[in-house]
Amino acid sequence: MSTDLDRPLAGLRVVECATFVAGPSGGMALAQLGADVIRVDAIGGGPDHRRWPLAPAGGSLYWNGLNKGKRSVTVDLSAPEGRELVTALVTAPGPQAGILLENTGRAWLSYDTLAKRRPDLIHLRIQGHADGRPAVDYTVNAATGVPDVTGPETTTTPVNHVLPAWDLLTGMTATTGLLAALHRRQRTGRGGLIELALADVALASVANLGWLAEAQLSGRDRAKQGNHLYGAFGVDFATRDGRRVMVVALTASQWRALCRATGTEKVFAAMEEALRADFSQDDDRYRWRKVIEPILRPWFEDRTAEEAGRALDAARVLWGPYRTFTEAAAAGDPLIAQVEQPGTGAVASAGSPLRWSGGGSAPPAAAPRLGAHTHEVLSDVLGLTRADLSRLSEAGVIGGVSP
The missing domain is CATH 1.10.533 (Death Domain, Fas)
Structure with a gap:
């Protein structure tokens, strides 16, 4: 059973303006630890709102999976009044607020701009490359050397991975950076900008495993190993029943x-x-x-x-x-539970893998419908009245449905 013991970040408010995997996975981890994570999207959704895989009814299982337990706000990000609402959310007062996780690169969401409104702002910006060039997991992975050692020993071409490992590691590194910055702010009163490049996370990970040093010192690249474990004994075996x-x-x-x-x-x-x-x-x-x-x-x-x-x-x-996705979903692991997802139905969903002494682990929560909390958040955080919300809604500045 979930208790307050497995919600150590209860009371913390994080505004997330990010799409795809790295930022949203970091925000999801914070939400599973009890933080109030407010995801902000354009009205109609960001570029990841319809990302595959899709449910039979059409909703994105990808989007739902990475946004569990968050509150969703939709705003016309091209309108000055919409941008002002987001700015106000990010810079709202309170010792547990003033935290932004974003990967947009928008000038009006820059640290310098926002810090004028809240000097102790904590702003973590996820980038592709540290020099500002765009990148995604699959382009970053290609440059690490990992595809060159992936795949059957007889294959001479690089083999891409399916799992967006660098995205997921970047999301977890982002949560570490945000919590470290929060600890510093509580000690010193200072906020700051933290920049985190996907390419840097990938390169650092490969270097930390000693793989770059091995190539440097040996003067040669590692050969493909197939399913053999490198440096010890490990390999797959077929059983009598074809497994x-x-x-x-x-x-x-x-x-x-x-x-x-x-x-x-x-x-x-x-x-x-x-x-x-x-x-x-x-x-x-x-x-x-x-x-x-x-x-x-x-x-x-x-x-x-x-x-x-x-x-x-x-x-x-x-x-x-070895299991298929179907078999893994049906394996009965206690981490996986059926969650009633609005607009989709019951789906296999994962709770937090952290298990807290005396409290167990937090069960999975449903992801919100896009914009479902717009009115609620703007009322709770900014104190907007029903009349304010009605005017903004009628003007097309905010999305969502009035509760």
């Missing part, structure tokens, strides 16, 4: 567990002696992976995935089954 499982041995104890489960201790002991190898060492397991794999393969081919899984679990082997 596949991924098995990994990163440590000596995990290697012993795999040998014990598959009954191959004596075979590998003899191989070690013949090859003058030590399979308790990850570099030898990696070096001889093409010899190790065919010894293990028959054990998996003789068993169903369920039978293999029971034996691997009993021996505490590090492994996991």
Whole structure:
């Protein structure tokens, strides 16, 4: 059951003017921690409002998934009065307000402009490249070197990834930056501008893993590994029923567990002696992976995935089954719950993966309909009256429906 213990950011207000993955995923993480995240879009929605995948009824499952638990405000961003409303929301007073997460690059939303209204403003701006050039996850990934080592060993062309990993890492880095800036403001009273480039997050991640240093010091690029784990033993195996499982041995104890489960201790002991190898060492397991794999393969081919899984679990082997999205959605993981999404119906949705002592984890919330909270937010935060809201609505300055 969700309690206040798993809403540590309750009372914090963040205005989000961002589209696609990086900014909205960061805002979603803050909302799942209890912050009041107000997403601002143009009337009719931003460029991601109809992004695939779509529900049968036509709504964007992508947009819904990344905007869970937020409040949605729609404004005519081209109108001076609409821009003034957004500016007022961002710079509204209060020790838990004055926080902006954006990736628009609009001049009227610049830090210098907004800080004149609220000097302690915390403004985190997400960019493509640090020099202002545009970028998305897939263009950034191409320049990291990762596609060059992705895919089957026989493939000579780069292979793109499906998961927008750099976007998601940028979103989490944005939340870290915002919370660090908030902590500093609480200590010193100072706000500030934080700029975060998607390309920098990607490059820093690759460098932090030692991959750039490896290429620099070795003087050569890493070859494709297929499904083999680089630097240790790990690869997928087919089972008798046509399923596949991924098995990994990163440590000596995990290697012993795999040998014990598959009954191959004596075979590998003899191989070690013949090859003058030590399979308790990850570099030898990696070096001889093409010899190790065919010894293990028959054990998996003789068993169903369920039978293999029971034996691997009993021996505490590090492994996991391959699943489709359909199978993952139906697996019964407690993180996933059915949420009634307005305009879509019941959908599989994820709550926060953080589990708090005594409070569990926050369950998933529905995403709002576009503009659903426009009147509510402008009334709550800016004190606009019903007459004010009616006038703005009739003039086409704000969207949403009056409650």
